Amino acid sequence: MPRVGESRVPAEPSSAGQKARYRRILRAAARLGARDDLERVQMQDVAREAGVAIATLYRYFPSKVHLFAAVMRSQVLRLHEESVATSPGQDPVAAVSDLLVRIGHEMLEQPQLSLSMIQANNLAQKVPGSGSDQIDATFEQIVMRTAGYADDPTPDHHRRARLVIQCWFGVLMSVLNGRTSGDEADADVRRACELLLA
Numbered sequence: 026m027p028r029v030g031e032s033r034v035p036a037e038p039s040s041a042g043q044k045a046r047y048r049r050i051l052r053a054a055a056r057l058g059a060r061d062d063l064e065r066v067q068m069q070d071v072a073r074e075a076g077v078a079i080a081t082l083y084r085y086f087p088s089k090v091h092l093f094a095a096v097m098r099s100q101v102l103r104l105h106e107e108s109v110a111t112s113p114g115q116d117p118v119a120a121v122s123d124l125l126v127r128i129g130h131e132m133l134e135q136p137q138l139s140l141s142m143i144q145a146n147n148l149a150q151k152v153p154g155s156g157s158d159q160i161d162a163t164f165e166q167i168v169m170r171t172a173g174y175a176d177d178p179t180p181d182h183h184r185r186a187r188l189v190i191q192c193w194f195g196v197l198m199s200v201l202n203g204r205t206s207g208d209e210a211d212a213d214v215r216r217a218c219e220l221l222l223a
Contacts, residue, residue, distance in 0.1 A: 035091055036084045047085055049075040051099050054092050055138055063093060063141040091155055093145030098156045100142070101163045104128065108167045117172045122218040124171050125193045126211050133200060133207065140201050143194070164190055172222055185221050192217040 038047040053074035057066050066089060072082040086092040108124070132139040149155035165186050169175045174182035196213045199205035205213070 035087055038085065046075070046077050046081060050077060050082055050085065050092070051096050054096050055135075058093060058096065058141040059135045059138040062137060063089060063144050066093075066141070068092070090145045090148045090152065093141050094149040094155045094157055094160070096138075097142035097146050098160050098163075101160050101167075105163050105167050108170055118218050118222045120173075121168055121171050121189065121222060122215040124167070125189070125214050125218070129193070129197050129200070129210060129214065130207075132197060136201050139197070143198065143201075161190075189218060189221050192221070 038044045050071065054066070054071050057071055057074060068082055068086075068089060069079055071092065072079045075082070082092075086095060146157055146160055149157040165183065166175070168186040168189055169178055169182060172182070172186065174186065193214055196205065196210045196217070200207060200210045
């Protein structure tokens, strides 16, 4: 089990050069995380792969948990930028189902990285500055927007979106752990959306 590391708030990049180094670190971590499990990835290897000093890496990411939670956060933020609200006349249940199935397929293309990101995000839940809360909130916004709830959401809309996401994560973990086939997972996600969002 990876250590969470010291509980300090990581530095945020501000200059263009710092932002470029930050992105290089995330890309390097994603490449190494796609090859090795979270326990085996070494921070020194990430720094070397990214072409940064180890002190720079630790400045932005106090631990591997912070690092891989940040990799997941960057992917969720990318999805948020790409997501669109349901069009008039479009079935919101089908739209959310299609979205979650597509994201699941993307994550299954790099199963080792997906496991590392999910494990890090779970460990980061209680770590200040890990960005885990931003991951959850952004993913909820994506589902809410796709379901057509974003304009005037109720507490029940938020609850439904959270339940769909939690169910989707559980189904994804079943596939990543080899307990469920991809086809079964797609059917399960679609049925969960029908039950929770209809």
